Amino acid sequence: MRLPALLCVPFLAVALAAQAPAPSLGDRVKAERPAVEKLMAELKFKEALVQAEALLPPARPAFDKTNNQTLVQSCGVFLDLAEANRLAAEAADAAGVWEKALEFAKAARSLAVECQAGLKEPFENTVAYYKRAAIRAQQVLDENDARIKELKAMTTLDPGGRQELDLALSVEKEVVDGNKWSKFFQVYLDVTKREATAYDPLVKVMEEKLKSEADQVAAYIPGGGVIAKWVEAVVSTPAYLEAQGDKAGQGRWLHRLALLDPESKKVQLQLDILYGRAVAKPVKKGKKG
Numbered sequence: 001m002r003l004p005a006l007l008c009v010p011f012l013a014v015a016l017a018a019q020a021p022a023p024s025l026g027d028r029v030k031a032e033r034p035a036v037e038k039l040m041a042e043l044k045f046k047e048a049l050v051q052a053e054a055l056l057p058p059a060r061p062a063f064d065k066t067n068n069q070t071l072v073q074s075c076g077v078f079l080d081l082a083e084a085n086r087l088a089a090e091a092a093d094a095a096g097v098w099e100k101a102l103e104f105a106k107a108a109r110s111l112a113v114e115c116q117a118g119l120k121e122p123f124e125n126t127v128a129y130y131k132r133a134a135i136r137a138q139q140v141l142d143e144n145d146a147r148i149k150e151l152k153a154m155t156t157l158d159p160g161g162r163q164e165l166d167l168a169l170s171v172e173k174e175v176v177d178g179n180k181w182s183k184f185f186q187v188y189l190d191v192t193k194r195e196a197t198a199y200d201p202l203v204k205v206m207e208e209k210l211k212s213e214a215d216q217v218a219a220y221i222p223g224g225g226v227i228a229k230w231v232e233a234v235v236s237t238p239a240y241l242e243a244q245g246d247k248a249g250q251g252r253w254l255h256r257l258a259l260l261d262p263e264s265k266k267v268q269l270q271l272d273i274l275y276g277r278a279v280a281k282p283v284k285k286g287k288k289g
Contacts, residue, residue: 026080029055029087036091043251043275045095052091055084060111063118071122072188075115079195082111089202096256098213102206109199116196119188126185134178137171144168213256231261235270250274 023031032055039048061077064070089104141148151157151165216230223229234240235257244250251274257267272278 024076024080025055025057025084026076029080029083033087036087040091040094041248043248045091045251045255049088049091049095049097052084052088056088057081063114065118065122068122068126068185071119075119075188075192078111078115079192082108082115082195082199085111086199086202089206093206093209094252094255096252096254096259098206098210098256102203102210105199105202105206109203112192112195112197112199116192119192123185123189127182127189130178130182130185132178134175134182137174137178140171141168141175228261228264231257231264231267235264235266241270247274 032051036048036052039045039051060081061074063074063078065074085104085108089101089108092098092101092104147164148168151161151168154161157165217223217227218225220230220233223233235254241250241253244253251271254267254271254274257264258271261267269278273280
């Protein structure tokens with residue numbers, strides 16, 4: 001019986017399982033998200049943004065392509081950082097800082113895209129390697145099926161038979177391991193492919209909001225393209241504020257107007273009314289004829 005030995009490659013998960021990493025950025029984002037969302041629900045948009053931004057590192061880390069383990073580690077860091085940027089984008093959007101929200105959204109997308117690009121070729125090769133290894137091992141088992149069954153059926157084995165059976169069992173393990181690890185690395189390929197496009201909707205929403213706003217400013221002919229004049233016009237029209245829905249929607253909108261025109265007393269008054277720092281003047285009813 002001919003049972004060629006197959007190459008053995010150190011498995012990535014073994015090395016990863018031996019580690020006991022400190023809480024990752026992803027863990028911190030999950031832990032901090034409820035608090036940030038609570039601040040936004042309480043209309044404390046600026047505080048929410050400060051808390052979200054505090055999670056972001058001062059510099060973008062390098063993507064380490066040294067080996068499979070560093071690829072996985074770097075990708076994990078990048079996807080965690082992408083989620084931190086998503087949270088910052090949400091908080092910036094709520095605070096009315098749409099330009100910054102778009103920057104965060106684009107940063108999140110860029111991180112996810114780089115992660116997917118970094119893993120794609122090496123992990124595709126790794127998946128292909130393990131699949132080929134499993135196929136080769138299975139072919140060996142099929143070619144020697146009768147002999148292997150014979151060996152397994154024996155109550156006692158001489159040294160030569162014991163060696164043959166041990167080798168057969170090792171090849172069976174190659175089949176199991178090959179299938180297992182090809183699926184393991186394929187999961188990373190599938191996840192990173194999905195994540196590479198996961199932030200497209202967020203980027204699109206912020207781009208559309210900024211474009212819509214710019215179009216409205218341009219379309220307001222009396223304002224001549226001056227943002228402050230457009231802000232004055234919309235904040236002076238109650239229907240615009242009412243169209244924002246609940247207090248959270250109105251707060252977001254007013255914070256955006258306040259950012260566009262920090263000197264607007266009317267915007268500040270509406271914010272003071274929203275936060276209970278001022279009382280709205282009663283609407284005067286028209287005289288009956």
